[in-house]
Amino acid sequence: xxxxxxxxxxxxxxxxxxxxxxxxxxxxxxxxxxxxxxxxxxxxxxxxxxxxxxxxxxxxxxxxxxxxxxxxxxxxxxxxxxxxxxxxxxxxxxxxxxxxxxxxxxxxxxxxxxxxxxxxxxxxxxxxxxxxxxxxxxxxxxxxxxxxxxxxxxxxxxxxxxxxxxxxxxxxxxxxxxxxxxxxxxxxxxxxxxxxxxxxxxxxxxxxxxxxxxxxxxxxxxxxxxxxxxxxxxxxxxxxxxxxxxxxxxxxxxxxxxxxxxxxxxxxxxxxxxxxxxxxxxxxxxxxxxxxxxxxxxxxxxxxxxxxxxxxxxxxxxxxxxxxxxxxxxxxxxxxxxxxxxxxxxxxxxxxxxxxxxxxxxxxxxxxxxxxxxxxxxxxxxxxxxxxxxxxxxxxxxxxxxxxxxxxxxxxxxxxxxxxxxxxxxxxxxxxxxxxxxxxxxxxxxxxxxxxxxxxxxxxxxxxxxxxxxxxxxxxxxxxxxxxxxxxxxxxxxxxxxxxxxxxxxxxxxxxxxxxxxxxxxxxxxxxxxxxxxxxxxxxxxxxxxxxxxxxxxxxxxxxxxxxxxxxxxxxxxxxxxx
Amino acid sequence: xxxxxxxxxxxxxxxxxxxxxxxxxxxxxxxxxxxxxxxxxxxxxxxxxxxxxxxxxxxxxxxxxxxxxxxxxxxxxxxxxxxxxxxxxxxxxxxxxxxxxxxxxxxxxxxxxxxxxxxxxxxxxxxxxxxxxxxxxxxxxxxxxxxxxxxxxxxxxxxxxxxxxxxxxxxxxxxxxxxxxxxxxxxxxxxxxxxxxxxxxxxxxxxx
Amino acid sequence: xxxxxxxxxxxxxxxxxxxxxxxxxxxxxxxxxxxxxxxxxxxxxxxxxxxxxxxxxxxxxxxxxxxxxxxxxxxxxxxxxxxxxxxxxxxxxxxxxxxxxxxxxxxxxxxxxxxxxxxxxxxxxxxxxxxxxxxxxxxxxxxxxxxxxxxxxxxxxxxxxxxxxxxxxxxxxxxxxxxxxxxxxxxxxxxxxxxxxxxx
Numbered sequence: 012x013x014x015x016x017x018x019x020x021x022x023x024x025x026x027x028x029x030x031x032x033x034x035x036x037x038x039x040x041x042x043x044x045x046x047x048x049x050x051x052x053x054x055x056x057x058x059x060x061x062x063x064x065x066x067x068x069x070x071x072x073x074x075x076x077x078x079x080x081x082x083x084x085x086x087x088x089x090x091x092x093x094x095x096x097x098x099x100x101x102x103x104x105x106x107x108x109x110x111x112x113x114x115x116x117x118x119x120x121x122x123x124x125x126x127x128x129x130x131x132x133x134x135x136x137x138x139x140x141x142x143x144x145x146x147x148x149x150x151x152x153x154x155x156x157x158x159x160x161x162x163x164x165x166x167x168x169x170x171x172x173x174x175x176x177x178x179x180x181x182x183x184x185x186x187x188x189x190x191x192x193x194x195x196x197x198x199x200x201x202x203x204x205x206x207x208x209x210x211x212x213x214x215x216x217x218x219x220x221x222x223x224x225x226x227x228x229x230x231x232x233x234x235x236x237x238x239x240x241x242x243x244x245x246x247x248x249x250x251x252x253x254x255x256x257x258x259x260x261x262x263x264x265x266x267x268x269x270x271x272x273x274x275x276x277x278x279x280x281x282x283x284x285x286x287x288x289x290x291x292x293x294x295x296x297x298x299x300x301x302x303x304x305x306x307x308x309x310x311x312x313x314x315x316x317x318x319x320x321x322x323x324x325x326x327x328x329x330x331x332x333x334x335x336x337x338x339x340x341x342x343x344x345x346x347x348x349x350x351x352x353x354x355x356x357x358x359x360x361x362x363x364x365x366x367x368x369x370x371x372x373x374x375x376x377x378x379x380x381x382x383x384x385x386x387x388x389x390x391x392x393x394x395x396x397x398x399x400x401x402x403x404x405x406x407x408x409x410x411x412x413x414x415x416x417x418x419x420x421x422x423x424x425x426x427x428x429x430x431x432x433x434x435x436x437x438x439x440x441x442x443x444x445x446x447x448x449x450x451x452x453x454x455x456x457x458x459x460x461x462x463x464x465x466x467x468x469x470x471x472x473x474x475x476x477x478x479x480x481x482x483x484x485x486x487x488x489x490x491x492x493x494x495x496x497x498x499x500x501x502x503x504x505x506x507x508x509x510x511x512x513x514x515x516x517x518x519x520x521x522x523x524x525x526x527x528x529x530x531x532x533x534x535x536x537x538x539x540x541x542x543x544x545x546x547x548x549x550x551x552x553x554x555x556x557x558x559x560x561x562x563x564x565x566x567x568x569x570x571x572x573x574x575x576x577x578x579x580x581x582x583x584x585x586x587x588x589x590x
Numbered sequence: 591x592x593x594x595x596x597x598x599x600x601x602x603x604x605x606x607x608x609x610x611x612x613x614x615x616x617x618x619x620x621x622x623x624x625x626x627x628x629x630x631x632x633x634x635x636x637x638x639x640x641x642x643x644x645x646x647x648x649x650x651x652x653x654x655x656x657x658x659x660x661x662x663x664x665x666x667x668x669x670x671x672x673x674x675x676x677x678x679x680x681x682x683x684x685x686x687x688x689x690x691x692x693x694x695x696x697x698x699x700x701x702x703x704x705x706x707x708x709x710x711x712x713x714x715x716x717x718x719x720x721x722x723x724x725x726x727x728x729x730x731x732x733x734x735x736x737x738x739x740x741x742x743x744x745x746x747x748x749x750x751x752x753x754x755x756x757x758x759x760x761x762x763x764x765x766x767x768x769x770x771x772x773x774x775x776x777x778x779x780x781x782x783x784x785x786x787x788x789x790x791x792x793x794x795x796x797x798x
Numbered sequence: 799x800x801x802x803x804x805x806x807x808x809x810x811x812x813x814x815x816x817x818x819x820x821x822x823x824x825x826x827x828x829x830x831x832x833x834x835x836x837x838x839x840x841x842x843x844x845x846x847x848x849x850x851x852x853x854x855x856x857x858x859x860x861x862x863x864x865x866x867x868x869x870x871x872x873x874x875x876x877x878x879x880x881x882x883x884x885x886x887x888x889x890x891x892x893x894x895x896x897x898x899x900x901x902x903x904x905x906x907x908x909x910x911x912x913x914x915x916x917x918x919x920x921x922x923x924x925x926x927x928x929x930x931x932x933x934x935x936x937x938x939x940x941x942x943x944x945x946x947x948x949x950x951x952x953x954x955x956x957x958x959x960x961x962x963x964x965x966x967x968x969x970x971x972x973x974x975x976x977x978x979x980x981x982x983x984x985x986x987x988x989x990x991x992x993x994x995x996x997x998x
Binding site (some may be wrong): 168169170172173174175177178179181200275276279280281282283284287328336348352358360362365366367368369370373375383384393396397400401408411414415416417418419420480512513514 | 807808810811813815816818844845846847852863864865866868889891892894895896897898900902903904905906916921923925930931932933934937938946962
C-alpha cells in the first residue's frame with residue numbers, strides 16, 4: 012500500500028490514473044467515480060490490490076432511457092471497515108457491453124448474470140453468462156424502461172383508472188389471452204422448440220475420476236420440488252459416485268418481479284413489498300429500505316423510534332437464527348423436533364410483532380422518519396420477559412440439545428469449508444462470512460441508526476465450516492439479547508415519527524444505498540430518485556442471493572448428502588434470492 | 591366413532607339399542623374416514639409456506655386434524671396446498687406434480703398470490719392464479735393467511751369432502767381422468783390448450 | 799455436567815427431548831383443568847413462562863388477536879337515528895392512491911342536481927384477491943372511514959366476482975368497529991371531537 016492510499020485515498024483518486032480514465036460523478040445527488048469502459052478492469056484491479064477495496068458488495072445497473080445510457084454501478088468496501096467506493100461505467104443502450112469483473116471479484120458472478128437477464132447488459136469475459144431468474148428463450152429484458160409487462164397499465168402508480176371514476180376491471184380481461192402473457196408477433200406455439208437446458212448441462216464439469224473405487228458418473232437434479240431446498244430452488248449436481256464434481260444452482264422459480272413493481276410503485280408503496288422479500292425477517296427489510304430513503308430525504312429519526320427500530324431488528328435476528336438452526340437440523344435428518352422447539356420461540360416473538368404492527372409476518376412497521384405506531388408498556392414488558400427469562404433459558408436448552416451432539420458435530424465439522432479469502436472474494440455476507448473468521452459486520456463496519464452507541468461483539472468463527480456457522484448464529488442470538496437488554500434499559504420517551512404521517516413523500520433527486528446487517532447478511536437497497544414520487548431505479552442487494560455464489564465452491568468434493576446441509580447453513584429464503 | 595358424526599339422521603334408532611347399534615351410509619363412512627386423514631403435500635412456494643410450517647408446528651398442530659403426514663412426494667398425498675406466488679417458471683412443475691397425485695386429490699389456494707397473483711399480479715413472471723391451470727377446491731384469502739385461517743380453510747375442505755357422494759365422484763367413473771397438459775416455457779408461458787388463440791392473436795398485423 | 803455433555807452429546811440431546819415430554823404431564827398436573835378451554839388458559843399458554851403443551855386447539859380455542867391485527871379492509875358507517883347508514887367515506891381517493899397493489903376502485907358520486915362531484919362513493923370496490931393486507935388505506939384515511947377487519951375465517955369455494963367486494967359487503971357499522979378496536983375507536987373519536995370544538 013502506498014502512502015497516498017493511506018491519506019484520504021478517495022479525494023485524490025482521479026490523479027492516480029492517466030487522464031481520461033476516471034472522473035468524478037458530479038451529477039447532483041450522485042457520488043463516486045465514472046470509469047471508462049476500456050479501463051474498468053485495470054481500475055478495479057488497482058482498487059482491489061493497491062487501495063484495499065477487497066469486498067465487492069453490490070453490482071447493479073440503472074437504465075436512463077432519456078439519456079440513452081446504462082449506468083453499471085459497483086459498490087466496493089474494505090473488510091476492515093469504512094465507507095464505500097462507488098464506481099460506475101456508462102455504456103450506451105445500443106451497445107451495452109461491459110467487461111466482466113468475475114475474474115477479480117468472483118462474487119460478481121450471479122449479479123452480472125442477473126443484469127444480463129433483466130437489463131440486457133452483456134458482460135464480456137463472464138464464464139457462464141446465462142439468464143438466471145427468467146428462462147432462456149424469454150422475450151426481452153424486463154427491467155429496461157421501455158419493456159412493458161403484459162398487465163401493463165401505466166408507467167407509475169397511482170393508476171388513473173382507480174379514482175375518481177374507478178370501475179373494477181380485472182387485469183386479465185384487458186389481455187387478449189385472458190392471462191398474464193404476451194407473445195412476439197408471428198409467434199406459433201406449435202412450432203416452438205422448448206429450450207433443453209443444454210447450456211446449463213454442458214457447463215457442468217464432469218471430468219474428475221477417483222481411483223479408489225469404480226464410480227459412475229451421474230447428474231442429479233434436486234428441486235425445485237425437493238424437501239431440502241428450502242423452497243423452490245434447484246441444484247443440478249454432477250456426481251462421481253457419491254462425490255460432487257460440480258454443482259449449478261438454478262433459481263428464479265419465485266421471481267416475483269420485485270424490482271419492476273418497485274419502480275412502478277411510489278416510495279411508500281414499496282414498504283409492504285419489502286416485507287415479502289425475505290419473509291421471515293420483514294422488520295430488517297423495512298429497516299434497510301427506510302434507511303435508504305431517509306438518506307436521500309435527509310430525515311432525522313427521533314430517538315425513541317431508533318430504539319424501537321433496533322429492538323425489532325434484533326428480535327428479528329433472534330427469531331431468524333432460531334429458525335435457521337432448527338431447519339439446519341431438519342436438513343441433517345433429525346426431522347422436525349429441533350424445528351418445533353425453534354418455532355415455539357418464534358411464535359412468541361411473532362406475537363409481539365403482531366401486537367405492534369398488526370401482522371405476524373408482513374409487519375410493514377417502518378415509515379420514513381420513524382415507525383408507524385408506538386410500542387406500549389405492556390409490549391415492552393413482554394419483550395422484557397422474553398429477553399431476560401425465556402430466550403436465554405431456551406437457548407441453553409438448545410445448546411445442551413445440539414452443540415455437543417456427536418452426530419451434529421461429525422456431520423458439520425469440516426464440511427463446506429470456506430476460507431476467509433474465498434469468503435471475501437465471493438462477496439458472502441453475514442454468518443457465512445463471519446464463520447470464516449472475517450469480523451465484518453455492517454453494524455460495526457459502517458454503523459447505522461444507534462449501533463455505534465451499543466455494546467456488543469462481532470461473533471466470528473475460525474474454521475469456516477458448517478459447525479462454525481451454527482456457533483456464529485448461536486453467538487449472535489446471545490449478542491442480540493445483550494443489545495436488547497441495553498435498549499430496554501435506556502429507551503427514552505418522545506415522538507416516534509419525524510414530521511407528520513404523509514402518504515406522498517418528496518424525495519430529492521439522487522442516488523442512495525442504505526444497508527443493514529440483516530440476519531442473513533448485508534441487506535441493501537439501491538435507490539435512484541429523479542425527484543418524482545416514484546423511484547427511478549430500485550434495486551435490492553439480497554444477501555442470500557449473493558451468498559449462493561459460494562454454494563458451488565463449498566460443495567465440490569463433498570458428498571451428495573452434505574450439499575443439503577451446506578445449503579441449509581447458508582440459510583436461504585427464496586423470496587429474497589429470486590425477488 | 592362419534593354417533594352424531596356417523597348415524598344417518600333420518601332414521602331413529604330405538605332408545606334401548608342406541609348403545610349397541612350405529613346406522614350409517616357408505617358415503618358417510620367413506621367421507622368420514624377420508625376427511626380425517628387428508629395428507630397434504632409438503633410443497634412450499636413462498637411466504638405462505640412459512641405460515642403453513644407454523645400451522646404444522648406445535649402451536650396450531652395440524653396433527654389434530656389427521657393432517658400431520660406431510661411428505662414431499664405427490665404420490666401419497668391427498669391435498670396440494672399451493673402456498674405462495676405461482677410463477678411462470680414454476681407452473682410446469684406444479685402441473686406435473688398435480689398430474690402425479692393419485693385421485694381423489696384436492697387443491698387449496700392459500701393466500702392472495704395463489705388465488706389470483708395477489709399483490710404481485712402485475713409482475714411479468716407471475717401466473718394470475720393457480721386455477722388458470724389446475725382446479726382449485728378452496729380459496730383462502732389473506733396475505734398471508736394466519737395459521738388459524740389456514741386451519742379454517744382446511745376445515746372448509748373437510749366440509750366439502752363430507753358432501754361428496756361415492757356415486758358421483760369423478761374417480762369412480764368409467765375411464766381414466768385426463769391429465770392436464772403441462773405448460774411450456776417459450777417467449778412467454780404457453781398454455782397448450784390455448785395454442786389456437788395464441789397463434790391467432792400474435793399474427794402480424796399485415797396478415798390479419 | 800459439562801464433561802458429561804461432551805462425551806455423551808446424543809444422550810444429553812435425548813435428555814432434552816425427554817424433559818419436554820415429561821414437562822407436558824407435570825404442567826398439566828400442577829395447573830389442572832383450567833389450563834385448557836378457558837381464556838385464562840389460552841393467555842397463560844402464550845406467556846413467556848409457559849411450559850408444557852403449547853398448542854392452541856383451534857377451532858374450539860381461539861388465539862385472541864391483538865387490536866392492531868389486520869386482515870381485509872372494510873368501510874365504517876355511522877348509524878343514523880332512523881337506521882340510515884351514513885358512510886364516513888368522502889370518496890377523496892387517498893386510499894386508492896396509496897394502495898400498493900392498486901386494488902381499490904372508487905366511483906365518486908355526482909350530485910344529481912348540480913352535476914358536480916359530491917363527497918360520496920357511488921361505487922366502492924376492493925379486490926380481495928389482490929389486497930396485501932398492508933393497512934395503508936386505514937392508516938392514511940383522514941376520515942377514519944376505512945378500517946382493517948379482524949375476521950380471518952374467509953375460506954371459500956369460489957373466487958372471481960365473490961372476492962370482488964362491493965359496497966354491500968364492505969359496509970360495517972361503527973359499533974362493529976368499536977367492538978374490534980375499542981382503543982383506536984375512542985382515540986379517534988376524541989380527536990374528532992377536539993377538531994370540531996374550535997369551529998363551533
